[in-house]
Amino acid sequence: MRGVTFNQQRMPDVALMSDLPITLADSFEQVFREREADVLRTAYRILGNWADAEDVAQETFIRLHKHGLRFPNDIALKCWLYRVAVNLCLDRTRSRRRFEEVPETIACSTSVEADAIRDEQRQTLMAALATLPPKERAAVVLREIEELSTAEVAEILGSTDGTIRSQVAKAIAKLRSTLLGARQ
Amino acid sequence: MTEDDIRRMLRDLREEPVPPDSLARVRMAVDERLTRRSRTPWLAAAFATLTLAGVATFMPRPAALPLTPSPARVVAHQPTPAPLEPVTLPARAVAPKQQRIRRPASRRSESMVIRIETPDPDVLILLVGD
Numbered sequence: 001m002r003g004v005t006f007n008q009q010r011m012p013d014v015a016l017m018s019d020l021p022i023t024l025a026d027s028f029e030q031v032f033r034e035r036e037a038d039v040l041r042t043a044y045r046i047l048g049n050w051a052d053a054e055d056v057a058q059e060t061f062i063r064l065h066k067h068g069l070r071f072p073n074d075i076a077l078k079c080w081l082y083r084v085a086v087n088l089c090l091d092r093t094r095s096r097r098r099f100e101e102v103p104e105t106i107a108c109s110t111s112v113e114a115d116a117i118r119d120e121q122r123q124t125l126m127a128a129l130a131t132l133p134p135k136e137r138a139a140v141v142l143r144e145i146e147e148l149s150t151a152e153v154a155e156i157l158g159s160t161d162g163t164i165r166s167q168v169a170k171a172i173a174k175l176r177s178t179l180l181g182a183r184q
Numbered sequence: 185m186t187e188d189d190i191r192r193m194l195r196d197l198r199e200e201p202v203p204p205d206s207l208a209r210v211r212m213a214v215d216e217r218l219t220r221r222s223r224t225p226w227l228a229a230a231f232a233t234l235t236l237a238g239v240a241t242f243m244p245r246p247a248a249l250p251l252t253p254s255p256a257r258v259v260a261h262q263p264t265p266a267p268l269e270p271v272t273l274p275a276r277a278v279a280p281k282q283q284r285i286r287r288p289a290s291r292r293s294e295s296m297v298i299r300i301e302t303p304d305p306d307v308l309i310l311l312v313g314d
Contacts, residue, residue, distance in 0.1 A: 036210060037202045045197065050206050058213045065218060122200065125193050144194040172187050180185060 027069055031077065032061055038146065039085045045141040046089040048130050056088045075152070082148070083156045086138050093134040128178040136171040143168050 039060050043053035063084050071077040129137055135157065142153045143164065154164045298311035 032211075032214070036207060040206060040210060041198070041200075041202050044202075050203060054206055054210050054213070057210045058217070061210070061214045062217055065214075118196075121193060122197060125190075125197065140194065144191055145197050147195070147198070172190050175190050176185060176187055179190070 028065060031064070031069065035078070035081055036061070039081055042082065042141055042146055043085050043089050045126075045129065045145055046086065046134070046138055047092060048126065052092060056085055056092070059088055060085045079152055079155050082142060082146075082152075083158075086142070086156055090134050090138065124179060124182055125175070128175045128182070131178055132171050132174060136167045136174075139164050139167040140171040140175075144172070 036057060040053055040057040043056040043060075044050055047053050047056065060081060064081065067080075069077070071080060129140070132140065138157060139153055142148045142156060143150065148156070150161045150164050150168075153159075154161050157164065159167075296313045298313075300309040300311070302309065
């Protein structure tokens with residue numbers, strides 16, 4: 001999969017979407033384009049590396065293709081995508097138990113001092129995120145980074161609003177203490 | 185550093201761009217898998233058709249069987265029993281099956297009849313004595 005040059009113009013044929021409902025068959029590409037970055041970014045925040053995040057994003061969209069676009073509305077579709085992606089991420093973290101690697105950061109070629117500080121902060125924050133339990137991490141990523149509503153996060157994680165609020169608050173407190181500890 | 189700062193930093197993470205080559209790899213992989221998936225049924229169908237054609241070509245044909253008329257269905261004809269007339273049965277005569285013989289009341293007084301019923305309702309044993 002890696003190292004393959006990808007022609008940006010080349011996308012799955014509409015004919016390949018034949019098992020989707022006919023009226024929505026040509027929407028798969030549209031959904032894919034609109035959501036791929038969200039799914040990939042979320043997977044990366046939970047898993048901490050791009051290679052695993054790519055696998056999760058790929059599997060999520062293959063499952064969407066199999067499932068078809070039978071959703072009552074856009075929110076249902078969005079929640080379904082996040083739920084599949086998060087579950088795949090949690091499965092991976094369960095098998096790995098805990099990811100110890102320092103999260104990758106994107107190289108910035110034009111980094112001035114401010115950018116360098118920000119990058120450092122991001123790296124520290126990602127390392128702190130990695131220390132959270134997987135479910136808390138997923139809750140924080142969806143609620144605070146992806147800015148989904150508490151109800152949406154609860155639906156995605158199969159939990160209640162109260163539990164999500166509690167998990168997010170606990171996670172932010174842990175992140176704070178980790179970051180403060182890192183500064184000292 | 186407050187919790188609000190943490191929340192702000194987390195929101196900033198959303199602005200971090202997704203690497204274009206990473207997105208491209210996902211697109212490529214999804215494209216490949218969907219193409220493979222769409223080809224698979226056609227390949228399977230083609231293979232199955234070829235296999236069936238091969239089997240049909242090389243399979244020895246069974247010799248033509250002679251036509252034998254099917255045996256006519258024999259329907260047992262059961263004539264409707266004629267109304268019984270009062271007859272004088274010979275001594276120790278075996279009563280015909282599936283028929284109940286009622287002797288006329290006038291004869292009963294003259295001869296002794298022992299009637300034995302069997303489990304089969306159609307079989308009745310009559311012992312007639314003078």
